[in-house]
Amino acid sequence: MRAFCATVLLLLPLASHAGEDVEQSARELQRFEAPEARQAVAVDAEHFYAIVNSRIGKYDKASGERVLLWEASEAAPLRHLNSGVVLGDKLYCCNSNFPHYPETSSIEIFDCDTLEHVGTHSFGIYEGSLTWVDRHAGAWWAVFAHYSEQVNNDPRAKPHTYTTLVKFDDQWRRMAGWVFPAAVLERFAPHSCSGGGWGPDGALYVTGHDHGELYRLELPKAGSTLVHTATIQAPITGQGVAWDRSEPGVLYGIDRPRGEVIAVRVPSAAESIASAQLQVD
Numbered sequence: 001m002r003a004f005c006a007t008v009l010l011l012l013p014l015a016s017h018a019g020e021d022v023e024q025s026a027r028e029l030q031r032f033e034a035p036e037a038r039q040a041v042a043v044d045a046e047h048f049y050a051i052v053n054s055r056i057g058k059y060d061k062a063s064g065e066r067v068l069l070w071e072a073s074e075a076a077p078l079r080h081l082n083s084g085v086v087l088g089d090k091l092y093c094c095n096s097n098f099p100h101y102p103e104t105s106s107i108e109i110f111d112c113d114t115l116e117h118v119g120t121h122s123f124g125i126y127e128g129s130l131t132w133v134d135r136h137a138g139a140w141w142a143v144f145a146h147y148s149e150q151v152n153n154d155p156r157a158k159p160h161t162y163t164t165l166v167k168f169d170d171q172w173r174r175m176a177g178w179v180f181p182a183a184v185l186e187r188f189a190p191h192s193c194s195g196g197g198w199g200p201d202g203a204l205y206v207t208g209h210d211h212g213e214l215y216r217l218e219l220p221k222a223g224s225t226l227v228h229t230a231t232i233q234a235p236i237t238g239q240g241v242a243w244d245r246s247e248p249g250v251l252y253g254i255d256r257p258r259g260e261v262i263a264v265r266v267p268s269a270a271e272s273i274a275s276a277q278l279q280v281d
Helices: 182-188 269-280
Strands: 003-005 009-015 021-033 040-043 047-052 055-060 066-071 081-087 090-096 104-111 117-125 129-136 139-145 164-168 174-179 195-198 204-207 213-218 227-233 250-255 260-265
Touching (some): 047 081, 182 213
Parallel strands (some): 081 129
Antiparallel strands (some): 003 021, 009 021, 009 227, 021 260, 055 066, 104 117, 139 164, 195 204, 250 260
């Protein structure tokens, strides 16, 4: 395995409060080879976890070497792991039966030290296919996806516009839900929201299935549609992403075709506003 640094500057188009486009730069920090990096990545202070449908590779962040590998078995017959997030000493991975119907989903829990599968929470048939989960403001947040490309394949399928962000309490009782704005849904099409999480600036950042973009969102003051505040270009290929809570502002994503994990420093909402103001002034 190899890890290598990069200093590529990316130009990020952001909308200023004056309604004009400004440019914001982000810095790619590091890339790692990881053959499991086909669906998503999760990260903690010392390791990252590359995720593919039925395998998870645990890698040392310093060396890029794989130190553990988990694979599905008859006891844990998982076939479509979507994304993951590290909370404490546990790795929480989203799982679904995509592309089958009716859609069923679960959260699968692993011990970070050993990668032993230690728990599960099943939603059964719910609001769609679970693609990502995060913990924020004392609640669980999860996205249940739909895919327009599936509509012609099964009469039970719904288009991607039905994709929903759901807020749960500690007992996984539904508290609230929101849909995505039209501009973001257009970029998702014909797929859906594949990754996401709450950033250190308090904004929600999500990804689609294909594009090298992060969509910064906020909860609406009224109504049921999330508010799109910025689109940030990033050297990833969509899919599941994860914030590195040990390094505020650093986000990990994947390059799916190459099987690589990529660390990127993302400008915060406050930095974007300040940059926009400088451009306007």
